[in-house]
Amino acid sequence: MQIAFIGYGEVGRILAEDLAPQGHALVAYDTKLAGDAGEALRAHAARTGVRLAPDHAAAVQGADLVISAVTASQAEAVAQACAPALAPQAFFLDFNSASPGAKIRAAGVVDAAGARYVEGAVMTSVPPYRIRVPLLLGGPDAAALQPVLQGLGFAPRVHSDTLGVASATKMCRSVMIKGLEAMVIESFTTARHYGVEDAVLASLQETFPGIDWEKQGAYFFQRVIEHGRRRSEEVREVAETVREAGLTPFSAAGTAERQAFVADLADAGVFGSKGTPGFARSADWRTEADRLLQHIKTQE
Numbered sequence: 001m002q003i004a005f006i007g008y009g010e011v012g013r014i015l016a017e018d019l020a021p022q023g024h025a026l027v028a029y030d031t032k033l034a035g036d037a038g039e040a041l042r043a044h045a046a047r048t049g050v051r052l053a054p055d056h057a058a059a060v061q062g063a064d065l066v067i068s069a070v071t072a073s074q075a076e077a078v079a080q081a082c083a084p085a086l087a088p089q090a091f092f093l094d095f096n097s098a099s100p101g102a103k104i105r106a107a108g109v110v111d112a113a114g115a116r117y118v119e120g121a122v123m124t125s126v127p128p129y130r131i132r133v134p135l136l137l138g139g140p141d142a143a144a145l146q147p148v149l150q151g152l153g154f155a156p157r158v159h160s161d162t163l164g165v166a167s168a169t170k171m172c173r174s175v176m177i178k179g180l181e182a183m184v185i186e187s188f189t190t191a192r193h194y195g196v197e198d199a200v201l202a203s204l205q206e207t208f209p210g211i212d213w214e215k216q217g218a219y220f221f222q223r224v225i226e227h228g229r230r231r232s233e234e235v236r237e238v239a240e241t242v243r244e245a246g247l248t249p250f251s252a253a254g255t256a257e258r259q260a261f262v263a264d265l266a267d268a269g270v271f272g273s274k275g276t277p278g279f280a281r282s283a284d285w286r287t288e289a290d291r292l293l294q295h296i297k298t299q300e
Contacts, residue, residue, distance in 0.1 A: 001065060004029075005050070006028075009070075014127065073236070073237070116144070117139060119139050121135070171242075178235045178255050179255045182254070239256060266279075270295045
């Protein structure tokens with residue numbers, strides 16, 4: 001098969017690594033190829049055997065399967081950019097964490113071009129599972145794409161033939177998961193400031209004995225520091241999903257702000273330089289909380 005990746009970030013690179021040994025023709029395009037991260041992306045593509053394209057159209061030209069894995073805010077724009085060059089009956093798998101409304105609008109653009117749009121809802125973090133990450137498929141062409149993805153090594157399940165249902169499932173889950181990340185960072189860092197973190201964790205352990213709060217706290221800090229920008233955009237789509245349901249997204253909107261706040265600090269180097277061993281790699285969340293608190297103190 002010829003498989004195109006629109007977005008060559010963490011998800012795109014992991015999928016490319018798992019698909020490359022199968023002998024498929026892989027091509028990718030990412031807007032970051034022209035930026036500071038371009039050199040690293042080009043080096044990875046060269047190692048993996050992925051051909052890099054100069055734009056969206058060149059990437060999807062002749063592709064049997066297009067996988068869109070970009071930041072949530074760009075999901076519709078990517079569909080619009082790719083649509084004119086999509087091959088007839090090509091599958092367009094939208095991996096993006098966008099609202100049901102955004103997925104429906106993107107589908108309209110792709111389907112009008114003669115290709116087949118399928119929404120994909122990734123239900124947990126990709127790195128631990130890689131290509132086998134739990135994946136819900138949605139839309140009229142989901143059943144047709146499922147065996148194709150299974151043959152490639154994915155772990156897909158048709159969730160609904162109605163567009164938006166799979167995305168709504170993921171978005172509602174994200175209200176909880178991404179919100180918990182933000183709450184842990186806010187709670188643990190504040191507790192660290194007051195010197196009550198051990199008492200807080202002991203109380204949490206008693207209430208939720210099935211969770212290792214030390215380990216979970218370190219994991220949440222690391223993931224938000226490394227991927228807070230992408231997460232904040234996703235949670236803004238979560239907030240839009242809540243609005244589409246007629247509710248005011250008090251929790252989701254606050255979560256998006258906290259994720260973006262941490263992302264801004266990471267970009268400013270508060271947690272170390274990206275790509276260095278000290279960047280969001282501490283097994284003890286206290287290290288990152290102390291960095292955050294020290295930064296706040298310097299701003300006073």
